[in-house]
Amino acid sequence: MATNTLNRVAVVASAQTLLRDAWTELQHVDLIASAVDSALRGSGLRMQDVDVIIDCGSDVLDGRSISNCGFLGAMGAHHKEESRVEEDGLFGAIYGTTKIASGSASVALIIAYSKPSESDVSAYYSTLTEPFYQRALGLDHLSAAGLMASQYLTMTDADEAALLHIAAESWRKVACNRWVELPEIPTSADIQASPRVADPLHRLQIARPVDGAVAVILATEQVAWRLTDRPVWVTGMGAAMDSHFLADRLPGELEAARAAGKMATKRAGITDITSIDLAEISASSAATEAMVVEALGFAAVGHAVDCYSENAAVSINPSGGALPADPIMATGLVRLHEASARLAGRLGDESATRAIVHGAGGLGMQNHCVFTLEV
Amino acid sequence: MTVRNVAIVGTGQTHHARRRKDVTQVGLAREAVTRALVDAGLTMDDIDSVVVCSGPVLFAAVNQPEKWLVDAIGARLKPVVRVTSGGGTGLAGALAAVNQIRGGFAERVLVVAYDKLSEGALQYSISTLYDPFWGREFAVGIMGFAAAYWRARMDNLGHTEEAAAMVSVKNHKNALLNPYAHVKKEISVEDVLNSRPLCWPIKLLDVPPISDGACAVVLASEDAAKSSPDPAWIRGMAYYSEAENVANRSMVQSEPLMIAAQRVYQQAGITNPRRQCDVVEVQEPYTCFELSYYEGLGLCPPGGAAQLIASGATQMDGDIPVNPSGGCMGANPIGATALIRLAEIAQQVRGRAGAHQIPDARVGLMQAGGGWANLRGVAVVSNTKG
Numbered sequence: 003m004a005t006n007t008l009n010r011v012a013v014v015a016s017a018q019t020l021l022r023d024a025w026t027e028l029q030h031v032d033l034i035a036s037a038v039d040s041a042l043r044g045s046g047l048r049m050q051d052v053d054v055i056i057d058c059g060s061d062v063l064d065g066r067s068i069s070n071c072g073f074l075g076a077m078g079a080h081h082k083e084e085s086r087v088e089e090d091g092l093f094g095a096i097y098g099t100t101k102i103a104s105g106s107a108s109v110a111l112i113i114a115y116s117k118p119s120e121s122d123v124s125a126y127y128s129t130l131t132e133p134f135y136q137r138a139l140g141l142d143h144l145s146a147a148g149l150m151a152s153q154y155l156t157m158t159d160a161d162e163a164a165l166l167h168i169a170a171e172s173w174r175k176v177a178c179n180r181w182v183e184l185p186e187i188p189t190s191a192d193i194q195a196s197p198r199v200a201d202p203l204h205r206l207q208i209a210r211p212v213d214g215a216v217a218v219i220l221a222t223e224q225v226a227w228r229l230t231d232r233p234v235w236v237t238g239m240g241a242a243m244d245s246h247f248l249a250d251r252l253p254g255e256l257e258a259a260r261a262a263g264k265m266a267t268k269r270a271g272i273t274d275i276t277s278i279d280l281a282e283i284s285a286s287s288a289a290t291e292a293m294v295v296e297a298l299g300f301a302a303v304g305h306a307v308d309c310y311s312e313n314a315a316v317s318i319n320p321s322g323g324a325l326p327a328d329p330i331m332a333t334g335l336v337r338l339h340e341a342s343a344r345l346a347g348r349l350g351d352e353s354a355t356r357a358i359v360h361g362a363g364g365l366g367m368q369n370h371c372v373f374t375l376e377v
Numbered sequence: 378m379t380v381r382n383v384a385i386v387g388t389g390q391t392h393h394a395r396r397r398k399d400v401t402q403v404g405l406a407r408e409a410v411t412r413a414l415v416d417a418g419l420t421m422d423d424i425d426s427v428v429v430c431s432g433p434v435l436f437a438a439v440n441q442p443e444k445w446l447v448d449a450i451g452a453r454l455k456p457v458v459r460v461t462s463g464g465g466t467g468l469a470g471a472l473a474a475v476n477q478i479r480g481g482f483a484e485r486v487l488v489v490a491y492d493k494l495s496e497g498a499l500q501y502s503i504s505t506l507y508d509p510f511w512g513r514e515f516a517v518g519i520m521g522f523a524a525a526y527w528r529a530r531m532d533n534l535g536h537t538e539e540a541a542a543m544v545s546v547k548n549h550k551n552a553l554l555n556p557y558a559h560v561k562k563e564i565s566v567e568d569v570l571n572s573r574p575l576c577w578p579i580k581l582l583d584v585p586p587i588s589d590g591a592c593a594v595v596l597a598s599e600d601a602a603k604s605s606p607d608p609a610w611i612r613g614m615a616y617y618s619e620a621e622n623v624a625n626r627s628m629v630q631s632e633p634l635m636i637a638a639q640r641v642y643q644q645a646g647i648t649n650p651r652r653q654c655d656v657v658e659v660q661e662p663y664t665c666f667e668l669s670y671y672e673g674l675g676l677c678p679p680g681g682a683a684q685l686i687a688s689g690a691t692q693m694d695g696d697i698p699v700n701p702s703g704g705c706m707g708a709n710p711i712g713a714t715a716l717i718r719l720a721e722i723a724q725q726v727r728g729r730a731g732a733h734q735i736p737d738a739r740v741g742l743m744q745a746g747g748g749w750a751n752l753r754g755v756a757v758v759s760n761t762k763g
Contacts, residue, residue: 008480008481060440060441061433061434061435061461062434062440065505065509066505066506066509067433067435067436067463067502067503067505067506068433068461068462068463068506068747068748070461070462071463071506071621071748071749071751071752072506072507072508072621074618074619074620074621074751075620075621079618079620080618080619080620081617081618081619081632081633081636082617082618083615083616083617083618084616084617084618084752085460085462085469085472085473085616086460086461086462086469087458087459087460087473088434088441088459088460088461089441089458089459093458096456096458096477096482097458097473097476099480099482100476100477100479100480100481100482101476101480102480103479103480103481103482104380104381104476104479104480104481105379105380105479106380106476106479126440129434129438129439129440130439130440130441130444131445132401132403132439132445133438133439134401239482240456241426241456241457241458242454242455242456243443243444243447243452243453243454243455243456243457244447244453244454245447245448245453246444246445246447246448247448250448257454258454261454262456265456363441363444364441364444365444368444368447369444369457369458
């Protein structure tokens with residue numbers, strides 16, 4: 003008889019490097035080792051305590067086949083169980099969580115990183131498309147973001163002012179994020195004045211690729227209580243992938259984000275979305291951020307902007323989110339790090355008790371992953 | 378706490394080929410998926426989650442190909458993720474699927490692994506494995522590296538060219554019985570020894586073909602496996618790594634393989650693999666590796682591999698048959714080969730292996746690996762839960 007008793011899993015430590023335009027003086031291994039070392043330091047755990055390592059990076063961005071092979075030493079994976087999930091780091095956290103929940107491991111280290119500054123981001127995205135129909139069009143992340151934003155504005159009540167407000171809020175909040183190296187914080191007028199790179203989107207409404215690495219340590223309940231009196235529990239997880247072809251997806255909405263969110267909240271037993279205090283969301287643009295907020299159920303379709311007002315029940319992206327800093331492949335795991343640090347009270351405030359975390363991958367955010375957390 | 382039981386309830390493979398011009402990559406993968414679902418008596422509606430495995434994306438020049446595959450296999454709005462680990466990716470993906478089930482994320486997971494190597498520049502892609510600053514200037518593909526390994530083992534362990542040639546002869550012969558293999562020719566030890574040297578001691582007939590092919594496996598929880606008449610239970614599965622730049626890395630015995638084997642035997646309650654396993658499938662990128670795996674898996678003592686192959690014990694009718702499917706010599710779609718090995722031992726213990734069935738096989742052992750021989754995995758399946 004199969005036992006249904008699963009271990010509870012907690013986020014017990016996490017750290018990230020500074021996210022910046024270009025880490026020219028450091029290699030991938032340096033960024034990875036720095037994040038891993040920072041996560042372990044002060045956690046009460048040593049590398050010997052880690053049972054399994056799951057890492058998320060991209061061979062294409064790294065310019066290297068099976069690139070995890072070259073980084074195993076920096077990850078601390080020597081003679082350990084290790085696997086590469088070639089997707090946003092939050093999907094790697096699903097792997098680590100199931101491994102611990104199953105009773106097969108006590109401590110899992112999840113790592114995600116990228117150095118898009120050394121790569122061609124547009125080529126990274128355009129090579130995601132199948133070679134027969136979509137690639138010939140020259141689709142990339144910018145054109146996909148523009149098309150999706152146009153659909154959003156056409157199909158819903160949202161307007162360009164809403165997208166401006168969402169982007170301005172992201173930049174306003176990230177100003178307080180010490181882990182992101184920033185240019186001068188743009189005002190709403192600056193955003194509007196930035197070049198319109200993918201109609202209707204301005205450059206400052208589109209996720210800014212940055213270099214960086216993040217490490218998150220997951221552990222069993224037994225281990226967690228020995229390390230902290232405020233463990234951050236993983237209460238639910240969900241994932242869903244949408245159709246590959248942009249034209250096949252529901253215009254103006256993110257069905258896969260909705261499916262992933264439902265899967266996670268159902269597992270967590272969350273029936274009232276307003277019980278969530280904060281949401282950390284990954285998005286390719288201000289429009290897709292709005293679409294994620296709506297897909298997760300925080301607002302009706304076309305009305306995400308209401309969640310960015312002072313009296314909104316949920317705090318969306320208190321870290322600033324992915325628009326000001328998008329370390330491709332690591333963005334979702336950075337969100338998990340941010341949300342769990344906040345819930346654990348490591349940012350000096352213990353008022354938040356429930357969070358939802360979202361990560362995405364693919365052209366036009368084809369793949370979605372959602373975690374629910376609770377202290 | 379007890380770890381949940383997981384079983385393989387269906388497998389499917391394509392008819393592998395040097396070049397499949399009639400299908401796209403995703404069409405190829407779909408063939409294997411359809412067969413696995415038919416074998417399991419299930420449809421995509423029964424599948425909760427999909428794990429995709431393929432070789433490095435440079436092999437076929439589509440970045441994150443699972444994003445394209447999702448529509449071809451009808452997995453839209455399901456969890457789909459790709460696990461990569463070089464040549465061992467199929468096993469690494471199966472392990473991810475096992476964990477999804479054990480961890481309560483899914484009841485039935487479809488693992489699909491494939492490569493369409495006819496569409497890319499294989500050795501060029503492999504060369505990009507090496508460090509851009511320290512490794513790439515002298516590293517060309519994987520063959521020189523493998524030859525150096527073999528050379529070291531020749532001196533230390535007596536893995537002679539003749540012993541490796543016997544592996545090639547055995548696997549080629551076994552592949553004649555495998556309907557999915559595409560290299561079908563009977564060869565002799567002399568043929569192998571006289572074949573063209575590519576990177577001595579590796580010669581042409583020590584090397585498997587380059588193939589297009591796919592494999593799919595359906596894994597299920599104990600509850601979900603109840604509807605299956607002949608589940609193959611996962612008794613142990615592990616996948617270990619070795620950091621590439623550890624100065625004292627052994628060129629002689631594979632440490633991650635020995636760690637993985639030890640772990641899996643512990644899980645499966647195996648103390649003497651030679652006696653307790655009925656059939657073995659290993660992923661041999663070159664003949665010399667099969668010899669090395671005999672020792673790493675504990676089928677013989679260190680230095681005993683040449684004797685083991687010469688004794689005939691690993692032949693189809695021996696006491697520990699290795700690669701009755703023909704192994705990689707019959708077909709080698711790299712991203713799929715590890716999952717093919719797992720599927721083959723599952724079919725063996727389910728009694729569904731066809732012409733290359735080992736009579737009364739109950740416990741199957743498999744090995745796979747990737748990277749620069751530094752990622753190594755092992756699994757044991759059986760027709761009983763244990």
